[in-house]
Amino acid sequence: MDRQQTNCCGARVDCAHCDIRPIAICGALQPMALGKLAAIAGTRRVDAGAQLIQEGEPAEDVFTLTEGMLKIYKLMPDGRRQITGFLIPGDLVGLAYGDSYIYSAEAVTDIVACRFRRGSLLALMADYPELEHRLLSRAGNELAAAQAQMLLLGRKTARERVATFLLGLAERRGIDRGEPMPLPMNRSDIADFLGLTIETVSRTLTLMRKAGLINLPDKHSVTITDMAHLQAASGD
């Protein structure tokens, strides 16, 4: 039996069998609501390095990331960049309040995202308050993360920033002690997330490796070898 659904745009979307449903906004919906959600959903694939959305553009779509990693960021006119988050499957992208996106999003790895028309999602929300409830809950979590990041950017040293970053990533990805953790973003992305330069990130990682806190088997993975000291180095 094929439970896939064909939506308005011809894309086939199967919310009922979606891997990330339990953790995404779709998680708590009744089968009927889920059918309606699938009906307004489409799939969007983006290659690593390509843009999903751009700051300032009209915010017509909202996405749920289902595979890969996405970075969201703001730019200054002179090109300085602040990455405000690395998104993983289950995370929501583009739910601006206003009619334009307030940040850009670029794929760190190849990604797959579930696309909803903004208007359709808002309409569905009116009928299924549970959907809005999930959204509010996610917004609350994002706000908490944003505040923790403000503390990092405003008050932590380079060493504390890098330690906090590694620990946070390990926790979000559910990496066990000693297990190698993929680091899909490059040094420039890490720098722009932590408010540092590439060179400082590189030097700090090297120092941590020499101090025995971490291992760097290759430039796209880390293992945390001394959790206790890394935690101490994070400043909290």
Added chain:
Amino acid sequence: MDRQQTNCCGARVDCAHCDIRPIAICGALQPMALGKLAAIAGTRRVDAGAQLIQEGEPAEDVFTLTEGMLKIYKLMPDGRRQITGFLIPGDLVGLAYGDSYIYSAEAVTDIVACRFRRGSLLALMADYPELEHRLLSRAGNELAAAQAQMLLLGRKTARERVATFLLGLAERRGIDRGEPMPLPMNRSDIADFLGLTIETVSRTLTLMRKAGLINLPDKHSVTITDMAHLQAASGD
């Protein structure tokens, strides 16, 4: 006719006549819902310098600020502080997602806040989706502000930070060009909001005054005398 209502705790709360209702979460409620809101509301007054809530405490109450200014902040174990926002009437405090507050809040000036039991507010939200809708909308705005602040903290110079701060405050408070703007917080609060030290804030303000961008009639007010150049100095 007295429209005030007496709530469970004996406090008298009159949502229907509240000044800030149009801008707060209560704004779009029907008279009946408003009555129920008033029934679960209480009033809390806090003197300047005293705490309203503390990070880590069980999040039993949610507040809407009705008078004065509040600062919300996070602390590191060694005392470093990051102020994540200055709240003005209409703003919501303490809607943590989780069961503990994720930040502390201290009164900058004497304040008056409208208090709701968290549980009662959540229950009311189930009956009046419009309430949840307003909350989600506010959360979206806060998230946008948080991202702008991350850009400031991660990538802007001291001069850009101070300029951005003054412009943002003037806009939020609806201050007209040339009109003196009250600056109720002290230099230490500004420093901890902008990720700088007291000395750097002071020096930067002095430089801006000498450059003719602003005036500092006393230490608790500013006037913006050259909006165009201040905007240019803000970096965006």
Added chain:
DNA sequence: GTGCTGCATTGACCCAAGTCAACGTGAATG
């Protein structure tokens, strides 16, 4: 008035992180 006391300002000096530059290194290309 005098003396506190708590900000705020200013100056002199320092250092963590930025800048600039050289050099590896590994993957992709012809």
Added chain:
DNA sequence: CATTCACGTTGACTTGGGTCAATGCAGCAC
């Protein structure tokens, strides 16, 4: 295989903003 190219690392030097210390100044107590 050599060549290129993008990224990462490392070193030498600079600098914006921090630190430390002195001074100013208004409000308050007596």
